[in-house]
Amino acid sequence: MKLKHLILWTVFVFILTACGGKTEDEKILDSNEAIAVDNVEISEKEKEIEVESVSEKQTIAEDIEPAPLPQTLAELAALPPGYTGPQLFGIHEDDHPKLDELTAHLPDISGEPTEAQLNHYYNEILAVFQHDFNGPEELLAKMRFQAIGNPDIEDPRMQFKENLNVLVLLDASGSMRKDLGGETQMAAAKKAITNFVEGLPAEANVGLRIYGHEGTGSDSDKARSCSSSDLIYPIGKYDKAGFQTSLEKAQPAGWTPIQLAINEAQKDLEDFKGDQNTNIIYLVSDGVSTCDDDPIAAAKQLYESDITPIVNVIGFNVDNEGQKQLKEVAKATEGTYEDVQNAESLQNELEHMKEIAKNWEKWKTQRETSLEHDKLKNSLDIFGYGVDEYRKRLDEGSQIGTALQYLYQQRKLMSRESHDYLRKRNGEYHNWIEEEYNKLKKELKELNEKKIGEALQLLEEKFNQNVPGDS
Numbered sequence: 001m002k003l004k005h006l007i008l009w010t011v012f013v014f015i016l017t018a019c020g021g022k023t024e025d026e027k028i029l030d031s032n033e034a035i036a037v038d039n040v041e042i043s044e045k046e047k048e049i050e051v052e053s054v055s056e057k058q059t060i061a062e063d064i065e066p067a068p069l070p071q072t073l074a075e076l077a078a079l080p081p082g083y084t085g086p087q088l089f090g091i092h093e094d095d096h097p098k099l100d101e102l103t104a105h106l107p108d109i110s111g112e113p114t115e116a117q118l119n120h121y122y123n124e125i126l127a128v129f130q131h132d133f134n135g136p137e138e139l140l141a142k143m144r145f146q147a148i149g150n151p152d153i154e155d156p157r158m159q160f161k162e163n164l165n166v167l168v169l170l171d172a173s174g175s176m177r178k179d180l181g182g183e184t185q186m187a188a189a190k191k192a193i194t195n196f197v198e199g200l201p202a203e204a205n206v207g208l209r210i211y212g213h214e215g216t217g218s219d220s221d222k223a224r225s226c227s228s229s230d231l232i233y234p235i236g237k238y239d240k241a242g243f244q245t246s247l248e249k250a251q252p253a254g255w256t257p258i259q260l261a262i263n264e265a266q267k268d269l270e271d272f273k274g275d276q277n278t279n280i281i282y283l284v285s286d287g288v289s290t291c292d293d294d295p296i297a298a299a300k301q302l303y304e305s306d307i308t309p310i311v312n313v314i315g316f317n318v319d320n321e322g323q324k325q326l327k328e329v330a331k332a333t334e335g336t337y338e339d340v341q342n343a344e345s346l347q348n349e350l351e352h353m354k355e356i357a358k359n360w361e362k363w364k365t366q367r368e369t370s371l372e373h374d375k376l377k378n379s380l381d382i383f384g385y386g387v388d389e390y391r392k393r394l395d396e397g398s399q400i401g402t403a404l405q406y407l408y409q410q411r412k413l414m415s416r417e418s419h420d421y422l423r424k425r426n427g428e429y430h431n432w433i434e435e436e437y438n439k440l441k442k443e444l445k446e447l448n449e450k451k452i453g454e455a456l457q458l459l460e461e462k463f464n465q466n467v468p469g470d471s
Contacts, residue, residue, distance in 0.1 A: 058107040066120035069429055073436050077135025081320050082128045087399060090406030099406050102128050106407075109414050118418060122425050129399045131392040132323065132339070133433075136440070141336045145310065146352065148278070149359050156274070157308045160363045163277045164204040165235055166353065167268060168193055169261045171285040171316070172213035173225075176252040178286070178317065180342055185286055185316055186252050188343035193284075194247065196350040197238050201361040207235035207268060208246060211261035215254040225254025226291035229261045231268055258285060258329070259293035266302045274308030278360065280353065281311045283329065284346075287322040296328045303333040311335035314349055389437050397430035 070076040083102055088095040106128075109121050147153050149160040170193065176186040183191075197206050214228035215221030233246040261283070269279050281302075289295045302309060311333035315326045318339055330337035340346045401423060408419040 058105065060107045060109070060113065060117040060120055062114065062117070064116050064120050066116055066123055069123070069126075069432075073133070073440060074135045074137065076133050076433065076436075077137065079127075079130050079133070081132040081323065082130040083399075084129075084131055084320075084395075087395070088402060090402055090410055096406075096410070099403060100411075103403060103407060109418050112415070113418060115421075118421050119425070121418075122422055122429075125400055125403060125422075126429075129396055129403065131396040133389055133392055137331075138337070139444075141330070141334065144334070145312065145336050146356070148310065148356050149363055157310065159278075160360050161274075161276050161278045162364075163272065164201070164357060164360045165207070165269065165272050165277055165279050166197075166200065166204060166357075167207040167209065167235060167265055167279070167281045168197075169265055169281065169283045170208065170210045170250055171256060171287075172210040172250045172252055173256040173286070173290070174212075174217040174252050174254055175256075175286050176316075180317075183343070184252070186250065189284060189316065189346060190247055190250065192343045192346040192350060194244070195347055196354065197243060198240070199354045200238060200357050202237070203361065203364065204238075204357055205235050206233070206238050206243075207231060208233035208243070208250075209261060209265060209268065210250045211258070211264075212256045213250060213253045217254055222255055222291070226257045226293075227260065228254065229257060229264050231264070235268060235272070255290045256285065256287060257291040257293060258283070258289035258295035259291070259298040262295055262298040262302055262329075266305055266307065269307045269309065273306050275306075277307075279307050279309040280356075281309050282350070282353070283311065283313045283326075284316060285313075285318070285322070285326060286316040287318055288325045295325065296332050299329045299332040309333070312353075313337045314346065315339040316346065317341055390434065393430050393433045393437075397426060400426050 070079065088099050088102075090096075090099065103125070106124055107117075107121060109117065113121070144158065148158050150158075153159065170189060172186070176184065176189070178185045180188055193208070200206060209229060209231045211229035212225055213230070215225035217225075230249075232249045233243055265281055269277075269281075272279055299311065303311065311330065312335050313326045313330040315323055315337065318326060323337075323339060327337045338349045340349055404414075404419055404422050404426070407413045408416070414422075
């Protein structure tokens with residue numbers, strides 16, 4: 001920089017000494033030329049910096065063999081989710097920092113990449129914006145849960161028993177203070193749970209256990225918080241005043257001991273053996289277990305116990321890491337997992353249980369279940385399943401398209417030919433997703449005309465043929 005200033009000063013002195021006989025216009029012209037020299041030097045420096053930043057980006061080997069895109073819905077559902085936050089737009093400058101952050105690691109394709117290199121690049125950008133699609137396995141779990149009490153189901157666990165017990169495990173860790181726009185996650189959860197238990201049959205039993213409600217989120221309080229879980233409403237008939245008094249004890253505080261909550265839930269239900277009781281557990285958490293424990297092993301132990309519980313897991317505004325663990329907990333118990341964002345969506349998820357409870361109440365009085373009701377319920381869920389996955393397909397494809405356009409037009413990191421190829425691949429891939437879900441919906445509608453047990457068996461056989469890693 002000092003050398004540049006010295007050069008400029010020399011040029012300036014030269015202009016002064018050489019301008020004695022020049023007009024004012026000629027003097028201005030000479031000065032502008034000197035400034036232009038300075039700007040050229042700065043521009044060249046910027047180019048050097050830009051070249052350096054590009055050279056630091058990862059390159060793609062010329063002989064790269066890109067991984068194939070998913071071939072089945074099961075493979076699609078197995079992909080780990082990426083960014084699924086608010087839609088980002090290249091035309092909005094406020095979104096540029098986030099787009100830059102998400103795509104900074106993408107390899108360099110500024111030259112003339114081969115088709116294989118472009119396919120690898122597409123895999124990389126797809127991973128960035130991958131949505132959390134549900135495959136046949138998740139659908140099977142939901143259909144099994146909704147089929148509880150159907151006489152066509154042979155599994156004793158899924159048959160109605162003399163008693164119905166519903167136990168809610170509620171996360172009371174510090175992160176439940178998160179604001180949802182007017183109320184905290186804890187307040188939203190309390191509201192939804194209250195509405196839920198008030199709608200259960202009078203003969204049903206309900207219990208409420210909280211965990212992570214002691215101490216703080218500091219390291220010094222970790223041991224105390226990770227050992228905190230209390231049954232604040234013992235399993236029994238619902239009493240509005242008593243339940244509300246108990247619910248007030250749930251205040252966001254510390255860490256998240258999910259394994260402890262599951263282990264204690266097994267003790268809570270040890271007097272309610274599965275041969276005489278339909279035991280249903282709802283685990284509500286807003287994230288991964290933070291207590292260096294193993295909730296998946298605990299869930300498996302609970303599932304294999306003589307309580308024979310049906311376990312459903314609800315993730316409340318959970319990040320990708322938390323979703324992965326909570327899904328594994330649900331899978332270990334052959335239960336369902338659902339991600340919810342607010343009190344309304346949590347309430348909607350709990351409504352499924354209220355429907356089952358009503359069927360149990362009817363079974364108690366009539367000892368029969370309406371198969372026509374089951375057919376209608378399955379049809380509605382098939383429709384909802386298709387709508388959810390279609391929305392994910394649109395969101396994911398649109399976000400990738402936006403990112404590609406931004407990288408091409410704003411950042412100049414790819415040629416027009418590369419951009420067009422990648423956009424075409426993006427469109428073809430997401431059209432394939434739509435076609436696969438349409439095929440599945442058609443098959444489900446056909447299965448819906450069969451008895452629920454036969455339908456589940458056929459769907460499970462089809463799913464097992466397409467599980468990733470199976471031969």
